[in-house]
Amino acid sequence: MRFGVNYTPSEGWFHHWLDFDLDSVRADLDSIAALGLDHIRVFPLWPYFQPNRALIRPRAVEQLVQLVDAAGERGLDVTVDALQGHVSSFDFLPAWTRTWHRRNLFTDPDVVEGQAAYLRTLAAALAGRPHFLGMTLGNEVNQFSAGPHPDPDRATEAEIDRWLARLLAACEEGAPGRLHVHAEYDATWYQDDQPFTPGQAARHGAMTAVHSWVFNGTAQRHGRTAVPTEHHAAYLVELSKAWAEDPHRPVWLQEVGAPAPLVPPEHAAAFTEATVAAALDCPDLWGITWWCSHDVSRDLADFPALEYGLGLLTNDRVPKDSARVLERAARRERRTPEPRTTALAVPADPAVRSRCAPGGPVYDAYFRLVADGARPTTVLDSRAADRAHLTARGITEVVTPDQVLPTPHGGTRS
Incomplete structure (x- = not known):
């Protein structure tokens, strides 16, 4: 079990790559290591590192290596996201993919090969570092592939499958044998028309990564202390297992945080404690990486209000509760x-995966079971009678959503 944090620099946020200050980074890393955490996830901003398809800036790569070395000196392992992509409501895409050079991020051959070169370059630069864990293709890149994005790069499931395979292979070419993964926001599990599917999330890469944010309707519907809110992260961990071929495939809770005002700052510690406790009760959990390390400075404009206070530490590097x-x-x-x-x-057909989303019958049934004291997991309906699969996972009972009836206490099996 690993405990870590998504590293948000206390000075300049991710724009710190434009004015890289290794002393400031070291001070941030000291404040993270002092909490007893063992890893960080870091975010090069793609346009800053590859401003032209044929130019991957050597100085930017060198600065990333310096950050990884500084983390290693403090006992922190590092995972690196490359295609940023989308972070904290902002899109960061290089000019060679937009407007006059508009090309699809997932299907244009030149763009894909440019991405592969970038991923391979970063991975190769870090391959010899013992504290480098591996690459993540990018942060929630699925938000570019469908609505509600205002200008999506449309692709089919098959095209996304090829894109994932090609870019994960590029990471492996650069740094063989490391933990290379991809990560999407929860539309992969909940949105019927998403070309990034649950099956892809649970089968491509070294492990499955899930991102849990209760502002997706969960906290709005149920409140901050309700079972669905405090167990949402555990739900995504267990939901992901339905699609995995390996019965003990590791799952990484790569992002989870306490978003205000749905979780007010004075209640963030209680939410954190409940969320972590529920997640730790999930078998095959690789680790928890909290969002995020340091607050976003109030000197920076135009972030959604919730983004400013998500840090475990203030901008002055003072730990919160x-x-x-x-x-x-x-x-x-x-x-x-x-x-x-x-x-x-749960339905194996990704065209009806919204049944697993907040308000859907699978989602509601799962949390009725939890409220009644059960410790449920999930299985595809197409595997519900597969004895070998169930045995490999330790499952002795399969129930359907319509069998989990509402009761005053939450739910029970009929």
């Missing part, structure tokens, strides 16, 4: 969770 919660969890002795023996059947 939620940081102390994660610190205690990171230092606590780990226990291996027991298998989850009850599985809820």
